[in-house]
Amino acid sequence: xxRLILLSLSFLLTYYNCSTKLIxxxxxxxxxxxxxxxxxxxxxVIAEQFIVTNIGNLQIFLSKDPDNEVLNLLMAxxxxxxVTGFVEDYDTSRAIRLYNRAFKHALNALPPNLRFEESxxxxxxxxxxxxxxxxxxxxxxxxxxxxSNLILHNxxxxxxxxxxxxxxxxxxxxxxxxxEYNNGAVYLFFGAYYCSKPIMFGGNxxxxxxxxEKCIKLNGKDYLLPKVYMARxxxxxxxxxxxxxxxxxxxxxxKTNNKEYNLMNAIAKRKARLFLEKEKLxxxxxxxx
Numbered sequence: 001x002x003r004l005i006l007l008s009l010s011f012l013l014t015y016y017n018c019s020t021k022l023i024x025x026x027x028x029x030x031x032x033x034x035x036x037x038x039x040x041x042x043x044x045v046i047a048e049q050f051i052v053t054n055i056g057n058l059q060i061f062l063s064k065d066p067d068n069e070v071l072n073l074l075m076a077x078x079x080x081x082x083v084t085g086f087v088e089d090y091d092t093s094r095a096i097r098l099y100n101r102a103f104k105h106a107l108n109a110l111p112p113n114l115r116f117e118e119s120x121x122x123x124x125x126x127x128x129x130x131x132x133x134x135x136x137x138x139x140x141x142x143x144x145x146x147x148s149n150l151i152l153h154n155x156x157x158x159x160x161x162x163x164x165x166x167x168x169x170x171x172x173x174x175x176x177x178x179x180e181y182n183n184g185a186v187y188l189f190f191g192a193y194y195c196s197k198p199i200m201f202g203g204n205x206x207x208x209x210x211x212x213e214k215c216i217k218l219n220g221k222d223y224l225l226p227k228v229y230m231a232r233x234x235x236x237x238x239x240x241x242x243x244x245x246x247x248x249x250x251x252x253x254x255k256t257n258n259k260e261y262n263l264m265n266a267i268a269k270r271k272a273r274l275f276l277e278k279e280k281l282x283x284x285x286x287x288x289x
Contacts, residue, residue: 042262044085044270051082066108069139073109076102076142085267088149089274096153103146109139118163125166129173137178141186144170148189168193180218183264187215188229195233209234222258224251224268232275236282244282248272 041047058075079102088095174186194208215226235244251272
C-alpha cells in the first residue's frame with residue numbers, strides 16, 4: 001500500500017509544480033516514517049525492488065526541492081543500503097559511483113552552515129564538527145560511511161590519507177554523541193578500521209575486535225552483521241581460519257526472532273556465504289588438501 005501511495009505522490013509531483021514545497025512537507029514525513037518498514041523484510045529480492053523504487057521516488061522529490069535536508073538524508077541512506085546489500089560484493093565500479101552519489105546527498109543533509117568541501121582544512125573541519133549537534137549525527141554518519149568506502153577504493157589517491165583522517169574525526173563525533181545510531185554501525189566502522197589499518201599506522205586488531213563486541217552487546221545476539229564483519233576483518237587479519245569459519249557458519253545457521261533485523265540478517269547471511277566461498281583468497285598461505 002505504501003509503495004502504491006508513493007508512486008501516486010511522485011506522479012502528482014511530476015505534473016503539479018506549483019506549491020511543490022507545500023506538497024513535499026507531508027510527503028517527507030510520510031516517507032521518513034515508512035522508510036524503516038523495509039528492515040522487517042527478509043526476502044532480498046523484494047527488499048532490493050523496494051529500495052530501488054524508493055530511490056527513484058526520492059529522485060523525483062529532490063528534483064522539486066534539491067536542498068531538502070530530510071530528503072537528502074533519506075537518499076544517502078537508501079543508496080548506501082542498496083550498495084551494501086546488493087552491489088559492492090559484485091560490482092566495484094558501480095559501487096564507487098553510487099557511494100559518490102550517497103556522499104553528495106549526505107553532505108546536503110547538513111544545514112548550509114555546516115556543509116564542507118572534501119578539501120576542507122583540518123582546523124576548519126574541527127570547528128564544523130564542534131558545532132554539530134546530536135540531530136546532525138545521521139547526516140554525519142552517512143557522510144563518513146560513504147566517504148570511507150570511496151577512500152577504500154581509491155587508496156592510490158595521495159589525498160586519501162588526509163581524507164581518511166577526516167572520516168575518523170567524523171566517526172569519533174558520531175561515537176561520542178550518538179553511538180547507538182543505526183544499530184551502532186559506528187562500532188562496525190571502527191572495528192573494520194582498526195583491523196584493516198597496518199599496525200605501524202595505528203592499526204590494532206584487538207581493539208577492532210572490542211568494537212565488534214560492543215555492537216553485539218548493543219543489539220543482542222539476534223543482530224548477525226557484527227559477526228560477519230568480525231570474520232571478514234579480525235579473523236582474516238589474524239589469519240585465524242578456524243574463527244573465520246566458526247563465525248560465518250554461526251551466522252548462516254542462526255535463527256533469529258527480532259523482526260527489526262530481518263533485512264540486515266538476510267544480507268549478513270548472504271555475505272557470510274560469499275565470504276566462505278572466497279576463503280582461499282582470504283587465507284592464501286594456508287595449505288588446502
